[in-house]
Each structure stands twice: as structure tokens, then as C-alpha cells.
Amino acid sequence: MKLTAHEIATVVEGTLHGSPDILITGAAGLSEAAASDISFLGNSKYLEQLSKTAAGVVLVPASIEEPDRPVIKVKNPQFAFAKILHIIEQEQNPAEKSGIHSTAIVSSTASIGPDVVIGPYAVIEDGVAIGARTKVSAHCFIGRATRIGDDCFLYPRVTVRNNISIGSRVIIHPGVVIGADGFGFVPGATGHFKIPQIGTVEIGDDVEIGANTTIDRATTDKTRIGKGTKIDNLVMIAHNVQVGEHCFICAQAGIAGSTKIGNFVTMAGQAGITGHATVGDGATLAAKSGVIGNVAPKEVVSGYPARPHREALKIQALLHRLPEIYERIKKLTKE
Known part of the structure; x- marks a missing residue:
């Protein structure tokens, strides 16, 4: 796959913030991505990785504040990422001759x-x-x-x-x-x-x-x-x-x-x-x-x-306290 950030933004129907000419040739998670990869932020608990990732472009929720890096804002980053993976998959597995x-x-x-x-x-x-x-x-x-x-x-x-x-x-x-x-x-x-x-x-x-x-x-x-x-x-x-x-x-x-x-x-x-x-x-x-x-x-x-x-969940919480409850009952019966 060889797509510019602008071309990817068009495919995923997102809004690009950053250079339109960044060339993307692969896809990876935030922690594994290289400068030629696209990645995505699908969960707010990984927000810290957004500032650390080496990814060339990151797909992010439309509601996120604009970070100091190239991003494409979309409604659903995971769905948008799946669209890009579909393009890569088709290239990796070309149609066989019938x-x-x-x-x-x-x-x-x-x-x-x-x-x-x-x-x-x-x-x-x-x-x-x-x-x-x-x-x-x-x-x-x-x-x-x-x-x-x-x-x-x-x-x-x-x-x-x-x-x-x-x-x-x-x-x-x-x-x-x-x-x-x-x-x-x-x-x-x-x-x-x-x-x-x-x-x-x-x-x-x-x-x-x-x-x-x-x-x-x-x-x-x-x-x-x-x-x-x-x-x-x-x-x-x-x-x-x-x-x-x-x-x-x-x-x-x-x-x-x-x-x-x-x-x-x-x-x-x-x-x-x-x-x-x-x-x-x-x-x-x-x-x-x-x-x-x-x-x-x-x-x-x-x-x-x-x-x-x-x-x-309540039953599980009580089961964890069972040894304690048993000891208390045993103590009471001795009294």
C-alpha cells in the first residue's frame, strides 16, 4: 500500500490535520508503529501513547482536541482503521485465477x-x-x-x-x-x-x-x-x-x-x-x-x-470474605 495522508482521509471520510503529503505504506498499533505506518486511537486509556507513537498519521475520534501531530479525525477510529487494513489485505492476497x-x-x-x-x-x-x-x-x-x-x-x-x-x-x-x-x-x-x-x-x-x-x-x-x-x-x-x-x-x-x-x-x-x-x-x-x-x-x-x-459480583465479593466470616462465626460459637 502506498497512500498519502490526504488519500487516506478521503477513503475513511475523515478530516486531516497535518501535511497531506505524508506517505503511508503500512499499519500498526500505536506502540509498534513506524513513521510510514498509520495507527488509530480507539480507547481513551491509550491517549498517553498518542504523544509517544512514531506513526506517520493516527486516526482519532472527532471529539478529541487537536494534538501536536498529524491526525485524521473520524467518527469511529477502529472502523476507519479496518477500512485501511482491508486495502492492505487485498494487496497481500490478490484474487486467484478462477x-x-x-x-x-x-x-x-x-x-x-x-x-x-x-x-x-x-x-x-x-x-x-x-x-x-x-x-x-x-x-x-x-x-x-x-x-x-x-x-x-x-x-x-x-x-x-x-x-x-x-x-x-x-x-x-x-x-x-x-x-x-x-x-x-x-x-x-x-x-x-x-x-x-x-x-x-x-x-x-x-x-x-x-x-x-x-x-x-x-x-x-x-x-x-x-x-x-x-x-x-x-x-x-x-x-x-x-x-x-x-x-x-x-x-x-x-x-x-x-x-x-x-x-x-x-x-x-x-x-x-x-x-x-x-x-x-x-x-x-x-x-x-x-x-x-x-x-x-x-x-x-x-x-x-x-x-x-x-x-x-456481590456473591463473589462475599465469597472472598468467607474465611473472615468463618473465623468470626467460629469465635462466636466458642463464646
């Missing part, structure tokens, strides 16, 4: 859209439909009658089993498995009888799924992931789960079967939800929350079992 690699196995009944890339040793089974400009990387497996939309990117070793529906502009990272059997068994006197999992999985548009995440197929009907939802690495989503639109599900979270999650819900790292629960729109589940019941819309819960966050 086509099917000679080692890929593609069924004659598969429908492959225009400008699709299918990498080495990928397997595309009967009746699969792949939309325009989608890339299926090396060693991916796409099962029978699965449908994938336009402009998707499947990184190497993604497994998508049969009869799955994936929308457009979906990004799926390495090792993801979509459509494995749900964990369903009927206990019996002589063992556990496997319940056939004949349902499917439906992934909405603009979803991103992190590495080694698993999304199980429904017993019947569908496991659904709503449009715009972002799923981190190592997440487990069980059969018949319904995840709403624009949710954040962070690493190592787990959602048991038939749970319903609303829109704009955040699940922090290692949060877990029991089966058949309902989580309302806009709720937040703090890290390591153990949800064993329903969560109301916009409620923030934490702890195990998960309870309203303020209540959980």
Missing part, C-alpha cells in the same frame, strides 16, 4: 457458478450448487445437495456435509465441520440407541465461522445461524439450535440442543447454555457463564449458575 484444480473431484451433476475457485484435492459431491466467485480451498469436502451462495470463502479442510444451505459472503475458517450428526441417543437396558439425525443446517448471509468450530445438523428441521452472526474458533453448536442475527459467539462457547438465541446476543469466551433454553435479543453472557435457564432480552448475566451480573 477454475477447478486438476486434482479436485467434482461431480458431473454439481452446478459451479462463474469465477469459482476450487482448490487441490477438494471433493464436490452430486447435486452441489456453488455460487459465483466463491472459493473452495484445498482439501475441502462439500456433501451431496449442499448449496453455497455467492462470494463465499472456505479455507482449507472445511467439511460441509450433505443437504446444507450456506448463504452469500460467508467466511468459513480451517477445520470447521458443518452438518455432523447431532448428539442424540435413546438410553436402553442394553445400551444407547442412536437417533438418526435427518435434519439440516442453514447458515445466513454474511456469517463468519472460526477455525475448528462445529455446527451439528438438526434431528429434524434445521439448525439455524442468522445473517451477520460472527462465530469465533472452537465453538460447539448442537442440533436444532436457533441463533439469531448479528450475534457474537466467542471462543470455546457451547450451546446445547434446541436452544433459541435472539438477535445481537453476545456470548463471551467459554460461556455455556443448557438445552432448550431461550436467550432474548441483546443479552450478554459474560465469560464462563453457565446458563441453566432462560435469559431476558438485554440482560447481562455471569457466573455459574448464571445470574444477573450485579448479583453475581
Whole structure:
């Protein structure tokens, strides 16, 4: 990337304070940036670093007082920085020539859209439909009658089993498995009888799924992931789960079967939800929350079992005082 400060200000729709001719060729954090880098101030707690950074230009909030250095004032510095990173990413990863690699196995009944890339040793089974400009990387497996939309990117070793529906502009990272059997068994006197999992999985548009995440197929009907939802690495989503639109599900979270999650819900790292629960729109589940019941819309819960966050904090504060309280009670009983 080679952009002047003026050109960057135009891209991010910001106001430049400083020389328009500063040449920027890279991007970095405030503490790591060099004179040829652009950086950003996304949190006021890093304000001290603004005066110390070597960055050529810094993206700052529009409300900040003008510092004695080149800056571009914008509404959202992190979003503006992401726009610049997108330019760098496109340069680092130029579009591949479309086509099917000679080692890929593609069924004659598969429908492959225009400008699709299918990498080495990928397997595309009967009746699969792949939309325009989608890339299926090396060693991916796409099962029978699965449908994938336009402009998707499947990184190497993604497994998508049969009869799955994936929308457009979906990004799926390495090792993801979509459509494995749900964990369903009927206990019996002589063992556990496997319940056939004949349902499917439906992934909405603009979803991103992190590495080694698993999304199980429904017993019947569908496991659904709503449009715009972002799923981190190592997440487990069980059969018949319904995840709403624009949710954040962070690493190592787990959602048991038939749970319903609303829109704009955040699940922090290692949060877990029991089966058949309902989580309302806009709720937040703090890290390591153990949800064993329903969560109301916009409620923030934490702890195990998960309870309203303020209540959980009070309990934690009391637990820290438990040794002291115990000693006082022991002393009183002796008296």
C-alpha cells in the first residue's frame, strides 16, 4: 500500500490535520508503529501513547482536541482503521485465477457458478450448487445437495456435509465441520440407541465461522445461524439450535440442543447454555457463564449458575470474605 495522508482521509471520510503529503505504506498499533505506518486511537486509556507513537498519521475520534501531530479525525477510529487494513489485505492476497484444480473431484451433476475457485484435492459431491466467485480451498469436502451462495470463502479442510444451505459472503475458517450428526441417543437396558439425525443446517448471509468450530445438523428441521452472526474458533453448536442475527459467539462457547438465541446476543469466551433454553435479543453472557435457564432480552448475566451480573459480583465479593466470616462465626460459637 502506498497512500498519502490526504488519500487516506478521503477513503475513511475523515478530516486531516497535518501535511497531506505524508506517505503511508503500512499499519500498526500505536506502540509498534513506524513513521510510514498509520495507527488509530480507539480507547481513551491509550491517549498517553498518542504523544509517544512514531506513526506517520493516527486516526482519532472527532471529539478529541487537536494534538501536536498529524491526525485524521473520524467518527469511529477502529472502523476507519479496518477500512485501511482491508486495502492492505487485498494487496497481500490478490484474487486467484478462477477454475477447478486438476486434482479436485467434482461431480458431473454439481452446478459451479462463474469465477469459482476450487482448490487441490477438494471433493464436490452430486447435486452441489456453488455460487459465483466463491472459493473452495484445498482439501475441502462439500456433501451431496449442499448449496453455497455467492462470494463465499472456505479455507482449507472445511467439511460441509450433505443437504446444507450456506448463504452469500460467508467466511468459513480451517477445520470447521458443518452438518455432523447431532448428539442424540435413546438410553436402553442394553445400551444407547442412536437417533438418526435427518435434519439440516442453514447458515445466513454474511456469517463468519472460526477455525475448528462445529455446527451439528438438526434431528429434524434445521439448525439455524442468522445473517451477520460472527462465530469465533472452537465453538460447539448442537442440533436444532436457533441463533439469531448479528450475534457474537466467542471462543470455546457451547450451546446445547434446541436452544433459541435472539438477535445481537453476545456470548463471551467459554460461556455455556443448557438445552432448550431461550436467550432474548441483546443479552450478554459474560465469560464462563453457565446458563441453566432462560435469559431476558438485554440482560447481562455471569457466573455459574448464571445470574444477573450485579448479583453475581456481590456473591463473589462475599465469597472472598468467607474465611473472615468463618473465623468470626467460629469465635462466636466458642463464646
